[in-house]
Amino acid sequence: MTEPNLIGRYQSYRTRRFLANEHRWSTMLPSWRTRHRRRGLVVGLAVTFVFMFAVSVVCAFGVRWAPLLWLPVCAAFFPLWTMLQIVSGRRGDAPADTPDEWGVEQRHSARSIGLTVTQSLVMIPVFYLTFGDVIIGAGNGALAHAGGLMTLTTLLIGGCTPTMVLGWTRPDPDPEDTCSRQVTPTGIREKSATVADFGL
Numbered sequence: 386m387t388e389p390n391l392i393g394r395y396q397s398y399r400t401r402r403f404l405a406n407e408h409r410w411s412t413m414l415p416s417w418r419t420r421h422r423r424r425g426l427v428v429g430l431a432v433t434f435v436f437m438f439a440v441s442v443v444c445a446f447g448v449r450w451a452p453l454l455w456l457p458v459c460a461a462f463f464p465l466w467t468m469l470q471i472v473s474g475r476r477g478d479a480p481a482d483t484p485d486e487w488g489v490e491q492r493h494s495a496r497s498i499g500l501t502v503t504q505s506l507v508m509i510p511v512f513y514l515t516f517g518d519v520i521i522g523a524g525n526g527a528l529a530h531a532g533g534l535m536t537l538t539t540l541l542i543g544g545c546t547p548t549m550v551l552g553w554t555r556p557d558p559d560p561e562d563t564c565s566r567q568v569t570p571t572g573i574r575e576k577s578a579t580v581a582d583f584g585l
Contacts, residue, residue: 399480410471418472423552426469430549433462434542441534445513447527455534466545469552476555477548491554495547503543510535 417423436458443451470477476492477499514532 396480403475403480407474411474413471414468417468418558420553420555420557423469423472423555426465426472427549427553429465430462430469430545433458433465434538437462437538437541438535441531441538444534445517445527445531452530452534462541469548473548473552473555475548476551477545491551492547495550498550499543499546502546503540506539506542507536510539 417426437455440451440454440458443454477495479492510532513535514528517528517532
């Protein structure tokens with residue numbers, strides 16, 4: 386048997402670390418794991434992205450205090466994103482070897498959508514910076530601030546899209562399955578014994 390290469394060892398390390406974190410977070414925010422509440426978190430993230438892009442547009446007009454508006458938007462983004470990651474099991478950025486009872490195909494499809502969204506949206510700041518530099522001229526601070534915030538916003542949208550898609554589409558967890566199955570740090574999903582298992 387050949388020894389795993391560097392990439393293989395790194396993927397194994399990522400998988401073990403992911404499963405350990407999943408085991409740690411599996412009992413957090415149980416009431417937020419329903420589809421209705423997950424969709425609420427997705428909508429909240431979408432609203433923060435709209436505000437982020439709006440701030441970048443305001444910066445393009447040279448408003449000096451506009452970048453300060455980024456702070457309250459970030460204060461809303463980080464809790465929403467963290468909660469969605471927890472309640473969705475971080476399936477959007479899970480390693481390839483991670484067992485997924487909901488299907489690996491849905492995970493790959495969501496990542497493909499995220500890549501397409503990133504490639505499409507990032508063209509907005511690219512065209513803005515390219516043509517803005519020709520029209521306005523170099524050395525314009527507002528152009529740099531707006532372009533940077535636009536680029537950051539589009540990258541955040543693309544990076545969050547897989548988790549948002551999975552959080553929106555995945556069904557509600559089965560209460561019996563949630564109670565009887567537990568994710569272990571080794572990746573084995575163990576099922577606890579119930580009364581029905583003993584034929585009582």
